[in-house]
Amino acid sequence: MTGFARHRRSGRVIAxxxxxxxxxxxxxxSQLVELLRNEAAVPQDARDPFEALMDFGGPTTEPEDPVLRRLFPTAYPGDEEAAAEFRRYTEGALRDGKAAAAATIIDALEEAGLPAELTEDGLMIDVELDEPTAxxxxxxxxxxxxxxxxxxxxxxxxxxxxxALPDEDPRSQAHDIYEWIGYLQETLVDALTQR
Incomplete structure (x- = not known):
């Protein structure tokens, strides 16, 4: 993997x-999509008929999972009521947006030829993204x-x-993946800023 680059002729982002x-x-x-969609958001009963019609019954408390708490931090740490209202009106749409973004990665990789089950050694997947998808x-x-x-x-x-962790430590391997995603992110930013 060489990272993302801007294709000179098409202007699209490739990797x-x-x-x-x-x-x-x-x-x-896929794991991110599953996490975003599977933790039950506890809705608050909407007493106002207009709110019920508009379906503003999103969660009002922090998610239990630490990752979700990090992805959806409390907007008003010093004001529990304001934080609950903000979360109720925004978290559902934010979750849907984050899940849809992760699904875009899955779809693009599969459209580029990634099979459902990876059985072939030496397979290369060429991804070409327009700017909004990138x-x-x-x-x-x-x-x-x-x-x-x-x-x-x-x-x-x-x-x-x-x-300092030994290479065989699973945490070291997971950290390498974290660093790799950072590398992808950095090269993608560079590709998007090239004209």
């Missing part, structure tokens, strides 16, 4: 993934990195801790 890389990226995006991937990379950082407990300034 080539090995089959393993594409399958890993699809798996990460921007969607970029947003999803941010979500994937936040999810991985939360699960792993990565904090600013702890690079030495991660560098």
């Amino acid at each position: 080539a993934f090995t089959g393993f890389e594409a399958d890993l990226l699809r798996s990460l995006a 921007e969607t991937w970029l947003r999803s990379f941010t979500d994937l990195r936040l999810a991985l950082a939360t699960r792993l407990g990565i904090e600013d300034g702890d690079e030495a801790v991660w560098a």
